[in-house]
Amino acid sequence: MEKTILDKINRFTRRKLTEDEVYIFDLVLCDNDIDRDCERFSDKALEALRERFIGRTGIFDHDAAASNQNARIFDAELITDESRTTEYGEPYKYLKASAYMVRTDNNKDLIAEIDGGIKKEVSISCSAAKRICSVCGNDKNTVSCNHVKGKRYGGKLCHTILDDITDAYEWSFVAVPAQVNAGVTKKYSEADTVKAHENADISAANEELRRDIRRLAYFAGGRAAADIASVSAANLDTQQLIALRKSFEAQCGKGGAEVQLDDSAKDEEQTSDFSMR
Structure with a gap:
């Protein structure tokens, strides 16, 4: 050596x-x-x-x-x-x-x-x-x-x-599968997020929110938490998805984009x- x-x-x-x-x-x-x-x-x-x-x-x-x-x-x-x-x-x-x-x-x-x-x-x-x-x-x-x-x-x-x-x-x-935790969990202000949804394709934006929620849930509690979060987020609207994501962001407790x-x-x-x- x-x-x-x-x-x-x-x-x-x-x-x-x-x-x-x-x-x-x-x-x-x-x-x-x-x-x-x-x-x-x-x-x-x-x-x-x-x-x-x-x-x-x-x-x-x-x-x-x-x-x-x-x-x-x-x-x-x-x-x-x-x-x-x-x-x-x-x-x-x-x-x-x-x-x-x-x-x-x-x-x-x-x-x-x-x-x-x-x-x-x-x-x-x-x-x-x-x-x-x-x-x-x-x-x-x-x-x-x-x-x-x-x-x-x-x-x-x-x-x-x-x-x-x-x-x-x-x-x-x-x-774990790459789709669980590959990529970026975003942290915007709520106002920026709503504005983005107004300008972008709502369906695509909601799917991205659901991916963020799954990643944040995995980071906060592992695979089981990510699976539960996916089920919970499946039928939520945009505002509900934003609220759920914010709750997981608070659990992770870090600033910026993780x-x-x-x-x-x-x-x-x-x-x-x-x-x-």
Whole structure:
């Protein structure tokens, strides 16, 4: 092991660890391509995440209990893959991180599962202050527009660009379907939300609210809470959906737009990026 790697790790330890005491693995946290929820990170956001995720702990299923901490990121780099392009035609970029664990009797099974490819899907939680419409450039956190994510305008897919990262909370090993917690849980003022619904397709807006509610419910209480929230939200109107979302936002208790990206449902080629060593 290179001495510089141990130096980076030992910035976070109370005593200097040796090569035999640590287990190191790499993971891909996120990228700049449009995800299945029609959102992506800007290059500026990826660079901010690169800086902010150094030192962040890894947990399971976004359960923030201290006993659930299992690893820590000690280095990260933004990589450009010139052989690939994004859906919108730019070079593919991804945020690769290096994490470490202290080898103990308690985590030897986890290490074996990482090496065996059982534990490999990763999701992140962070805060993005800007949500920019790819069509008109408006920040949807402050100015509404009637462009709908997933529709095409002038032959180009409308999507939301996540920018102005204000914090990175944690990263997690996950084993849930991507539709549960992939994407962004939005936090507008109620007035902005109502205005957006007046200008946009009501049916599409309500479906987006229901997805937000399911993600927030998952973040607040796990899969069971998300399933219950989906049933509760199924027949609610716009104002009722807004109220329900606000109640889950209060439970989560964080400002900004909470990003939880679950890469478990990427295509086979991209999933291989999550193979840890």
